[in-house]
Every structure is written in C-alpha cells, then in structure tokens.
Amino acid sequence: MPEITPSATEILEAFNEVPRLAKLDLLLEYADQLPEIPENFRDRPELLERVEECQSPVYLITEIESNRVRVYLTAPVEAPTTRGFASILQIALDNQSVQTVLEFDDGFISSLGLTELVSPLRIRGMHGMLNRIKRQVSEKI
Amino acid sequence: MTYPLDSDAKFQQYAHPEALVSTSWVDQHKGSAGLVIVECDEDILLYNTGHIPGAIKLDWHTELNHPVFRDYLNSTEMAALLSSKGISREDTIVLYGDKSNWWATYAFWVLKLFGHEDIRIMDGGRAKWIAEGREVTQETSPLASTEYPVVERDDSKIRAFKEDVLKHFGKPLIDVRSPQEYTGERTHMPDYPDEGAPRGGHIPTAASVPWAKAVYEDQTFKAIDELNVIYRQEAGINDSADVIAYCRIGERSSHTWFVLKYLIGIEKVRNYDGSWTEWGSAVRVPIVKGAEPGAVPVGF
CATH class of the missing domain: 3.40.250.10 (Rhodanese-like domain)
Known part of the structure; x- marks a missing residue:
C-alpha cells in the first residue's frame, strides 16, 4: 500500500491549513529551506542526475546508508517554485527507509493542492523529481 | 500616451521608442497614478521573492491562458482579470520580467490582442533592475479594483x-x-x-x-x-x-x-x-528536418 511519511504528512497539513493564495507563500518558505548539497557532490556535478521534466536546471542524487535513503537536490534561486518542490520532497523523503521511499504515494503531490495554483505543467517537474528519486533508489539496492 | 516617453537615446533608434522604458525611468516614475508596473515571469514565485516596489504580478500560465481549452481569455474574462488587478484602459502599463523579458513580451502581445494602447517593456527586465542594485520588496500592494471595459479580442492582426x-x-x-x-x-x-x-x-x-x-x-x-x-x-x-x-x-x-x-x-x-x-502534432501538415529551410511544399 502506498503511504506517505510523517514529515510529508506535516507538509500536507501545513498546506491544507492555509488559505488558497497563502499556499504560494508557504511554497516560497519551503524554497528558502532547501539545504545545500554536501561538498563532495558540489565538486562532482557529473554524479548528479538532471531532472529533465523541470523547466529550470534541477539536479539530484540519492545515497543509501545502512538502508536509509539520503536525498540531495539542487535548484537555482531564480526558480523558487522548482526549489520549493525540491525542498518539499527532500524533507518528505530524506532519511527514510528504502522501502518507504519506494512505496511513497505519488498522490502526495496532487494532495498539496498546488496544481491549479501553479499550473499542471509546472507541477510535472515535481513528479519528475519523485520518479527519478525512486528510480535511483531502486537501482542502488 | 498618458506618461512622458523615455528620452533615452538608445530607444530613439527604434521604430517605436514609446514601447520601451529604462530601469531609471521606472525608478523615477514608479508609484505615480495611472502607471501600473507589472511583473511577468516564467516562475510564478519569483515575484514573491522580491519585486519593484508597487509592481503587481501577472502570471502568463494561470492567468492569461484559458483554464480549459487552448486559447487566451475571452473578452469578458480579460476585462474581469484586468479589473481585479486594478488596471484601467487608459493606464500606462510597464511590463518587465525574467529571462530577457521573454514572458513580459508574451504578456505584451496578449494584452495587444485586446488593444490596450500604452504598454511598454522595461529594457533589461528584472535582471537589470536587480543588477543595478535598485530597490526590491516582498511587500505586495494590490491596486484597488477597476472597471476595465469588455473589449473584443482581435485575433486578425497579430x-x-x-x-x-x-x-x-x-x-x-x-x-x-x-x-x-x-x-x-x-x-x-x-x-x-x-x-x-x-x-x-x-x-x-x-x-x-x-x-x-x-x-x-x-x-x-x-x-x-x-x-x-x-x-x-x-x-x-x-x-x-x-x-x-x-x-x-x-x-x-x-x-x-x-x-x-x-x-x-x-x-x-x-x-x-x-x-x-x-x-508538430497536426495531421497532414508538411515538415522539414535538418538545417535547411526547405522548399515551398506542393499540394498544401
């Protein structure tokens, strides 16, 4: 059964609590929280995977440390929407078990209630990130 | 034209100098009545990270496009949108945005389908404004709503x-x-x-x-x-x-x-x-591959 993580549930609750237009401000708050990727990857861009579904240059890499998935994403500050998507997924999936990440419910993205606000075209980028995270993890186990 | 034109020498070389303003012109005139500064970006949140004081946001994707079918808003819908934004028919609209004003010129074109007369592009857009260290704010200051008239969209000319x-x-x-x-x-x-x-x-x-x-x-x-x-x-x-x-x-x-x-x-x-x-998705239309333009197709 696909499920979401406790941190993803918190994010969902935060989005569901605020009025429609404030969701964008909330997304921007998440955008500001995206952590930098670790130094060892900063110097090795060739190790990162480009998320082709995103309009702006977004790169990701996952690592598995004793069955825990580490998720690292980069997105430019000039693309705050994409950065917000990256940050949300990073918070939702980082430090979760391999199985939890692989079974993470894709419906989480539409449950955020952002699709109409930011447009289905833009939200596709977020699906692209999630799919690629899952694919990388499945290839690494 | 409600507002004085920008006398910047560069613009005078162009066929329509009235369609451009510089960042310094905007800095000088921002906040004046009858002048609406509108940011239009690829990223819907970029405006929220900081914009020209007093500027309002217009999103090409969620606002100018028809929500259901592939077209722009119709006349009534556009009048409602511009009224809610606080834009009047006589206003001077200055558009600016990210990526070399790519989306600002798109909004310019869409607004011209409705014949809004005085629209200007801020040369250099958002990037130039920021590079020059000019003031940006995250504060939004919505304009009081107006009654933009219902103008028939004219698809025949542009x-x-x-x-x-x-x-x-x-x-x-x-x-x-x-x-x-x-x-x-x-x-x-x-x-x-x-x-x-x-x-x-x-x-x-x-x-x-x-x-x-x-x-x-x-x-x-x-x-x-x-x-x-x-x-x-x-x-x-x-x-x-x-x-x-x-x-x-x-x-x-x-x-x-x-x-x-x-x-x-x-x-x-x-x-x-x-x-x-x-x-590229249409049935029975001619397509040429490769670097050459190709000849006038026969039978179309």
Whole structure:
C-alpha cells in the first residue's frame, strides 16, 4: 500500500491549513529551506542526475546508508517554485527507509493542492523529481 | 500616451521608442497614478521573492491562458482579470520580467490582442533592475479594483493560426526555437520539458533565428544596427514583408514579434501561438528536418 511519511504528512497539513493564495507563500518558505548539497557532490556535478521534466536546471542524487535513503537536490534561486518542490520532497523523503521511499504515494503531490495554483505543467517537474528519486533508489539496492 | 516617453537615446533608434522604458525611468516614475508596473515571469514565485516596489504580478500560465481549452481569455474574462488587478484602459502599463523579458513580451502581445494602447517593456527586465542594485520588496500592494471595459479580442492582426500558416508559404516565416529544435534533433528546448509534440523539425521555408539573438548578455535589447543585421540582412525580412514567427507554444516568438514590430518597425508581423506543439502534432501538415529551410511544399 502506498503511504506517505510523517514529515510529508506535516507538509500536507501545513498546506491544507492555509488559505488558497497563502499556499504560494508557504511554497516560497519551503524554497528558502532547501539545504545545500554536501561538498563532495558540489565538486562532482557529473554524479548528479538532471531532472529533465523541470523547466529550470534541477539536479539530484540519492545515497543509501545502512538502508536509509539520503536525498540531495539542487535548484537555482531564480526558480523558487522548482526549489520549493525540491525542498518539499527532500524533507518528505530524506532519511527514510528504502522501502518507504519506494512505496511513497505519488498522490502526495496532487494532495498539496498546488496544481491549479501553479499550473499542471509546472507541477510535472515535481513528479519528475519523485520518479527519478525512486528510480535511483531502486537501482542502488 | 498618458506618461512622458523615455528620452533615452538608445530607444530613439527604434521604430517605436514609446514601447520601451529604462530601469531609471521606472525608478523615477514608479508609484505615480495611472502607471501600473507589472511583473511577468516564467516562475510564478519569483515575484514573491522580491519585486519593484508597487509592481503587481501577472502570471502568463494561470492567468492569461484559458483554464480549459487552448486559447487566451475571452473578452469578458480579460476585462474581469484586468479589473481585479486594478488596471484601467487608459493606464500606462510597464511590463518587465525574467529571462530577457521573454514572458513580459508574451504578456505584451496578449494584452495587444485586446488593444490596450500604452504598454511598454522595461529594457533589461528584472535582471537589470536587480543588477543595478535598485530597490526590491516582498511587500505586495494590490491596486484597488477597476472597471476595465469588455473589449473584443482581435485575433486578425497579430495572431496567426495553423490555417494562416498553411496559406503563408512563400512569405517569410521565422522559427525562433533553438537550432536543435529546428533541425528536428529534439522537439523541445534544451533544458525544458517535452510538451508532447511527437514530430521533430520545422515548418517548410522557415528561417532559423533563435529569439535570444535579439538581446545582449545583460538582457537588454540589441542596438538597431545589430538587429537589422540579424533580421534584415541575414533573415531577409524587409519593411513590406508579411511575417509569421513561431516557437513551441508562442512565447519565445512573442519576443521576436516585439523586436520585429516595435524595434525594427515591420508593420505586418503575426505570432503563431499554436507553434510547434500544434504543428508538430497536426495531421497532414508538411515538415522539414535538418538545417535547411526547405522548399515551398506542393499540394498544401
């Protein structure tokens, strides 16, 4: 059964609590929280995977440390929407078990209630990130 | 024209100097009644990270496009949108945005379909404003709503449809996409998602002039001499030409449309907003692959 993580549930609750237009401000708050990727990857861009579904240059890499998935994403500050998507997924999936990440419910993205606000075209980028995270993890186990 | 024109010498070289203002002009006039500054970006949140004080946001995707079918808002819907934004028919609208004003010129084109008279682009856009260290704010200051009149959208002069393009062969067509999209190597812009055009290539006879050739690195428009070389000499467009420009969904070609019409002064320029996502998916239309424009197709 696909499920979401406790941190993803918190994010969902935060989005569901605020009025429609404030969701964008909330997304921007998440955008500001995206952590930098670790130094060892900063110097090795060739190790990162480009998320082709995103309009702006977004790169990701996952690592598995004793069955825990580490998720690292980069997105430019000039693309705050994409950065917000990256940050949300990073918070939702980082430090979760391999199985939890692989079974993470894709419906989480539409449950955020952002699709109409930011447009289905833009939200596709977020699906692209999630799919690629899952694919990388499945290839690494 | 409600507002004084920007007397910046650079703009005087262009066919329509009234369609441009500089960052310093905007800095000087911002906050004045009758002047509405509008930011239009690719990223819907960029405005929220900081914008010109007093500027309002207009989103190309969620606001200018029809929510259900592939078209722009109709006359009633546009009147409602502009009224809610606090824009009046007599207002001077200054548009600016990210990526060399790519989306600002798109909004310019859409608003011109409704005949709004005084619209100007801030040369250099958001990037130049920020690079010059001018003030930005996260504070939003919505304008009091207005009663923008219901104006019939006129698709006949600056908008082209697929049927118009099919009748256009033999007259100038400009493909403003990247060289790889033109040759058919790929169907979407490098770095951008594929929006579903299943065939690669270009419309027969179209000249390849990527849109960003019209701007400098600082995102301002090139001087008229340089634009003339690109569009008149190299692409062979002359004053009497009847030109149609296209890209993938009609936004990059709005930029070229603006350059041809307002800077170079070609009278008859239309933007084919169906562009490659329509043409490349349409049944029984001719397509050319490779770097050559190709001959006028027979039997279409």
